[in-house]
Amino acid sequence: MSKLTHLDEQGNARMVDVGGKPVTRRTAVATGRIAMSAEALSAIRDGEVPKGDVLAAARIAGIMAAKKVGELIPLCHPLALDSVSIEFAFDDGGLRATATATLDGKTGVEMEALTATSVALLTIYDMAKAIDKAMTIADIRLLSKTGGKSGDWRAPA
Numbered sequence: 290m291s292k293l294t295h296l297d298e299q300g301n302a303r304m305v306d307v308g309g310k311p312v313t314r315r316t317a318v319a320t321g322r323i324a325m326s327a328e329a330l331s332a333i334r335d336g337e338v339p340k341g342d343v344l345a346a347a348r349i350a351g352i353m354a355a356k357k358v359g360e361l362i363p364l365c366h367p368l369a370l371d372s373v374s375i376e377f378a379f380d381d382g383g384l385r386a387t388a389t390a391t392l393d394g395k396t397g398v399e400m401e402a403l404t405a406t407s408v409a410l411l412t413i414y415d416m417a418k419a420i421d422k423a424m425t426i427a428d429i430r431l432l433s434k435t436g437g438k439s440g441d442w443r444a445p446a
Contacts, residue, residue, distance in 0.1 A: 304364045310395040315436035317390050319402035321429035323410045324383040329421035333413070334379060343416045344377050347386065351375045351409030355390055355401040362404070366396050373401065375409050386410050387432070399434050 297303045325333075333343045340346075352373045359367030371392045378385045388405035390398040410426045417424065433443045 302364060304366070305396075307366065307395040310438070312393055312395055313436040314393050315391065315397050315434070317397060317399040317402040317434040318387065318432040319399070319406040319430065320385060320387040320432055321406045321410050321426065322380075322383050322385045323413050323424055323426050325417065325424040326421040327382070329417045329424065330379065330382070330384065332420055333384065333417060338417055339419065340416045343413055346416055347377070347409040347412040348375045350412040351386070351388055351405035354408035355388065355405040358401050358404050362400055365400050368392055368394060368396070368398065368401065370398065370401060373405055375405055377409075384413060386413075397434055397437050399431055403429060403431060 332338045336342060352375065354361070355373040356370060359365050369392065370390055373388065373390045375386055375388045378387070386406050386409040388402045388409065390401040390405060392398055407426075407429055410429070414424050414426060431444060433441070435441045
């Protein structure tokens with residue numbers, strides 16, 4: 290009926306069988322940005338947000354979220370991640386989060402990197418919303434992935 294991998298011949302949802310796939314080193318990098326007022330940005334940068342260390346909390350939340358993707362996203366495989374890291378970069382009017390997820394496995398880690406980025410940004414919002422409720426989260430996307438049958442991929446510049 291469909292060429293979609295998460296549907297069977299009758300159109301019913303199914304988890305893809307990855308049992309016969311070879312184990313390869315797989316890495317995915319995702320990024321996203323939260324725009325905010327100068328006041329909120331300064332408070333985060335200077336460690337003056339009343340709720341505490343915003344970036345430390347966001348980093349932990351993103352890592353925890355990556356480990357839960359199999360429970361959060363229907364039909365995603367639960368994965369034994371080797372590593373998840375999240376980096377933050379301040380820019381004019383906002384903050385960028387970039388997550389990297391890695392494992393040796395039979396399926397990719399794109400959803401883990403995207404979820405880590407999303408939850409890190411949501412945590413920043415939650416911790417700084419008392420300062421700026423108008424923050425905007427945007428541009429969450431996959432930057433690159435390596436490994437697997439489809440090989441390496443990089444987002445266009």
